[in-house]
Amino acid sequence: MELTHGLELFPDCTVTLLLFNHVKNAAALRKKAMEGSIEGALINPAMIVDPFQILVAANKAVHLHRIGKMKTRTLNAEIIFSLSPNNNISDAFKKFGISDSDTAVLIVLVVDKEKTVNLGDIVTQVEGQQVSLNELPQLTDTARVKKMYKVTPQEEKLGTLLDSIVCRMSTKDVI
Amino acid sequence: MRPARRGLVMAAASAGADGVRAGEAADPAMDETGNANGAAAAAVGEPEAEAPPLPGLQLVHQGAEARVYRGLFLGRAAVAKLRIPKRYRHPALEERLSRRRMAQEARSLLRCRRAGISAPVVYFVDYVTNSIYLEDIVGSITVQDHINSVQRSENDTSSLLTLAEKMGEVLARMHDEDLIHGDLTTSNVLLRPPVEKLDLVLIDFGLSFISGLPEDKGVDLYVLEKAFLSTHPDTETLFQALLKSYAAASKKSGPVIKKLDEVRLRGRKRSMVG
Numbered sequence: 001m002e003l004t005h006g007l008e009l010f011p012d013c014t015v016t017l018l019l020f021n022h023v024k025n026a027a028a029l030r031k032k033a034m035e036g037s038i039e040g041a042l043i044n045p046a047m048i049v050d051p052f053q054i055l056v057a058a059n060k061a062v063h064l065h066r067i068g069k070m071k072t073r074t075l076n077a078e079i080i081f082s083l084s085p086n087n088n089i090s091d092a093f094k095k096f097g098i099s100d101s102d103t104a105v106l107i108v109l110v111v112d113k114e115k116t117v118n119l120g121d122i123v124t125q126v127e128g129q130q131v132s133l134n135e136l137p138q139l140t141d142t143a144r145v146k147k148m149y150k151v152t153p154q155e156e157k158l159g160t161l162l163d164s165i166v167c168r169m170s171t172k173d174v175i
Numbered sequence: 176m177r178p179a180r181r182g183l184v185m186a187a188a189s190a191g192a193d194g195v196r197a198g199e200a201a202d203p204a205m206d207e208t209g210n211a212n213g214a215a216a217a218a219v220g221e222p223e224a225e226a227p228p229l230p231g232l233q234l235v236h237q238g239a240e241a242r243v244y245r246g247l248f249l250g251r252a253a254v255a256k257l258r259i260p261k262r263y264r265h266p267a268l269e270e271r272l273s274r275r276r277m278a279q280e281a282r283s284l285l286r287c288r289r290a291g292i293s294a295p296v297v298y299f300v301d302y303v304t305n306s307i308y309l310e311d312i313v314g315s316i317t318v319q320d321h322i323n324s325v326q327r328s329e330n331d332t333s334s335l336l337t338l339a340e341k342m343g344e345v346l347a348r349m350h351d352e353d354l355i356h357g358d359l360t361t362s363n364v365l366l367r368p369p370v371e372k373l374d375l376v377l378i379d380f381g382l383s384f385i386s387g388l389p390e391d392k393g394v395d396l397y398v399l400e401k402a403f404l405s406t407h408p409d410t411e412t413l414f415q416a417l418l419k420s421y422a423a424a425s426k427k428s429g430p431v432i433k434k435l436d437e438v439r440l441r442g443r444k445r446s447m448v449g
Contacts, residue, residue, distance in 0.1 A: 005249065005250060008228055008229050008248060008249070009228065009301075052250065052251065055249040055250070056249060056299065059249060060299060067303055152289050152290075152291070154289075154290060154291025155288050155290075158288060158292075158293055163288075163296045164288065166296055167284070167285050167297050168285065170281070170297045170298055170299050170300055171281040171282060171284070171285045171297050174278040174281050174282050174300075175281075175282055175285055
């Protein structure tokens with residue numbers, strides 16, 4: 001159901017993605033996330049086109065965390081920030097984090113090998129239906145994504161939307 | 176004198192770099208990383224720079240500036256470019272230069288894509304190990320290899336004319352974005368498969384910069400001309416076709432071609448009269 005992928009550059013790290021639909025307690029979840037009482041980064045799936053997008057963000061976040069150069073205070077916050085095409089942290093949370101009225105939630109967990117994570121724990125906290133990551137495209141708001149990442153029409157001919165997104169995510173600190 | 180020398184140095188550098196290919200000097204004993212990823216880690220040159228631990232790792236190219244590997248990154252076919260540290264440089268300078276070149280490369284790649292010019296997608300930039308992880312254009316060949324193979328097989332070389340015209344168009348679009356490549360050679364342009372489609376991809380923007388000056392664009396073309404003619408014999412007509420296509424496609428080509436003519440006169444052993 002969930003999707004797990006290792007980070008090649010950080011062999012002791014794995015990233016797990018859990019997708020939930022028909023979520024009723026988004027407000028409570030958001031509160032828990034802000035308090036730090038729920039594990040993982042809570043992300044709005046409407047802004048995500050492919051799990052690769054999350055992996056790129058997680059990879060960058062873990063890298064910055066390891067060298068002590070994160071722009072935010074926690075690894076989970078850094079993952080959300082890495083998704084954003086700009087360097088405004090609060091804007092990143094607003095656009096990529098979950099809001100009280102959301103009905104779908106994507107939870108991203110970055111786990112060290114030594115730590116065992118209880119996925120069941122997290123699943124029980126969400127009042128919603130866990131669905132496979134294959135359903136992610138149905139939840140994506142493509143128009144909103146294109147607008148957020150400011151994808152140009154010439155660029156759309158070159159490659160996929162995912163390509164444009166990932167490029168912006170990885171180069172935003174030098175542009 | 177500078178532009179001409181730079182052009183010749185560029186041609187020499189890439190010609191020399193192409194000589195060292197993967198798999199030729201794979202010495203497991205010298206593999207510092209102890210990596211058992213079935214990789215041919217670089218045993219030529221400096222073993223200090225570690226190979227990235229990517230699955231399916233293969234050393235693709237060892238150039239003067241960087242080692243290029245292929246492997247899977249986050250589940251995708253990727254190219255990892257690791258800059259080779261130049262020990263003769265002052266460490267502060269080395270750090271600053273490496274960082275600047277990497278930043279320029281990343282910036283230029285994004286700029287290309289935004290303008291609709293085909294260039295690899297950037298997946299991750301690591302300023303600590305001076306490595307950049309990019310999209311691997313699977314199955315691609317360099318224009319250099321393509322021209323060589325077409326010329327060798329004596330096949331229909333008129334297809335090369337269309338290729339040259341396509342190149343002119345792409346370079347015109349790049350220069351119209353005020354993007355100077357800095358190291359234009361036929362090994363820095365890839366052909367996406369299938370080759371007949373003439374889908375060109377520009378790579379290696381490590382020496383790129385932004386400039387609107389016709390002088391810089393002219394020099395960019397001069398570097399390509401030198402590299403082109405020295406690597407591929409009897410291709411004067413091809414390059415002419417490239418320039419013609421460039422002139423037609425670029426809105427600001429007039430002054431650029433003029434500068435190119437001027438730069439040509441500057442080169443080594445050229446008369447500086449008049």
